[in-house]
Amino acid sequence: MKTLLTSLILCLLLLQTARAQSCFGLKISGFRADNPDEIYLQATADIPANRTFYFTDNDWTASTENFVGIETSDIYTWTTPATGIGAGSVILISSLANFATSGTASGLPGLSNDGEQLYILSAIPSAVEGESPESTICFAINFLGTGNMPTDASKFVNLGDIDNAVYDGSGDFSDVANWARANSVANLTFPTPTFIPPTTLPVTLTSFKVGIKNTQNNLVWTTSSEVNNAHFDIERSSDATRFERIGTLVGKGNTKLNHTYQFTDESPKSGINYYRLKQVDFDGGFAYSRIVLAHNDASAQVTIRHFPENKALQIAGVRNIAPYKLFSLNGRLVKSGNMDPGSPVITYKNITSGVYILQMQNSDLSFTRKILID
Template sequence: MKSTLQLTKQALKLAIFTAVVAISLPATAQQSNELNFENSSLYSGNPGEDNAVYLFPDVNATMDAHVKIKGRSTTSVSLSSIDVTSTGFSKAFQPQISRGSVSGSTSWWMEFEIKFVNKNTEDAASIAEAYATALDIDGNGSRLREWDAFYGAASYTLESTTQLQVISVTGILNQLLLGGKQFTGSLSDFSGIDTAATQLMATNKYINTNTITVRFGGTTTGSVSNTNRMYSVWFKNFAYSAPMNTLPVKLASFTATLNNNNKADLKWTTASEINVSHFVIERSIDGINFSDAGIVFAAGNTTGNMNYSFTDNLSAVGATVIWYRLRSVDMDEKTELSATKMIRISTKNETTLSLTVYPNPVKQDLRVTIPATWQNKKLVYEMIAISGQVVSRMQSANSGQTETLNVQSLAPGIYYVRVACEGQMIQQKIVKQ
């Protein structure tokens, strides 16, 4: 429970405790290299705005941390506090974020870049091993569920009885494609922030890093008047009663392409499988509400690559944009969702090569739809400034029909998206807000 009206979390926890008494033991710290996030102050920029940097001094004996607001899903998302200290845990990083009131199903986020530096300097400092444990990922008891997404972690741990849904996500950070995991809570509201509630926790392990990128967000299934939520990440390891360090399947790739027969060809490869039962192919026409499109049974237990495919007939779907994702299900019915892929059905015969880019103007994520004949080929995506300078470049060895480019770090202005394939080249003008 992280909604903060006039009632503090500790007060709410005491109120609920009078009605329900539970005996539990808190999860215990596993290592001594805890990082303490206390005594924050504005270091540069304007408070609460994108690119503002906050200083957290003395996170350990030799380092400070600079926490930068990298961006947000919409200008309606605001930072209420960079670090709430009146509740939760003083050593944890506890930002409070609001989307305001929402009238229907929606999703939002704010992204932070946590950079470690040598004490009293701006010189980058590397940490050999660090842990980031998200606490109390839950909902508001009605229509809102919150989520935490961590990028670039080496591994993560959940409780075997976890209440969290895990989704694979990707982001383009510093022009590198970086994978991550999004941990989404249920709609249920759990009182307080309690390290005994390991079913609401996720511990992420980082190796040899000086930067940790995390997004805090939420989703709603209907109208919600108050989306003000406090998030809590304690930078240390915890013990779990029955830890689940690896999920049943390691997905190496997943693509969605449109063939010449108005069908979607879905292909995926697993690098390893442990007691995997099957894969559910889920389809959506709005990117929010998904339904089952088919099932493919898994090999079950493998240590090598396994290739799978599924063809979805779109003749009766009646939409021009379709989203797909995979849900892997193991023998114990634990599940994990893949990243979402999107295809676009052309409403006319294409006689010339062209790109479709949207939204335009764009602030964060730019979607680029390529010609159908370029699917499954090696492509080079470039962002070119009006001066002609190439400001970012990304390669895709096996491109799907629509790729997402993160352009958040670009300065506002006019750019060209240029895509090259086997000697052919197309470009399209965009406006970066």
């Protein structure tokens, strides 16, 4: 019983600002494949607020680390509540009205009683062939499904030919001996959903801003509390999709005081620069901040000085080698070369006086200007 949910589309559109994280020990602790389909989750560690996890029952292939034929309609989500959720909490998610006892859910994959598997992941499968590294799989259950299980035996349990099962609360989740199984839910006792408040709070980011000074971008952010905060990675992108790390600042670990951090991007790209923070815990968990941006026009920083006595143009503000071309007003190329920031001079001893067009372009800038040569 596959239910297509339009609310999932909104979740995908918000992917870039969504938090990514480690699994925080989240496990599947029970399921029923009878109508309505239901699963039980158990938090074995505190999970911060607004963390999103993803579910799918598509087949995962270990050799290529991808989900076969996955589409957006095959992926469902559960997000922790604004308070976070504490270790020991048990969450029931039902396909009936997409209900969750804690947090919010977009629904469930339809659980077949003819053989199935279910994966819970800490990151959404890539749009490219459903790529999903094993590291993103938090836990999986297999009841005669055809998908591969993770190579890490602690990340899954094989339950065999069964329609309903529940973890009995003792021992490893991955040991089938610790699960009660039956084809009728009447023969099983499922746990009572329980919310336990978390004992820790995530890093609280109260502000994050970027400003431009000369040709550099200055990033400033403030926290009001930090728990288990190892460091911040500063990441930059030119398209708000593919980010690269450009720096790291050490966090304060555990503190309830306000702290301000500053980082300078000394060589931003020309155009729009997008920035985000990746806050990393000591245990490897991480979360992304919102994205801020700065519009850097490197061309505006370029100045041209004319030295007629030396038959030369001095070009200031070019940071990297830039090819240039000098055209007459009728479009004839009269000179070309590479502008070296270490020797930013164009000579014109054999060029007649008049108005010319100077074009210059590299990865940082692109401009066209009229200049007078006499």
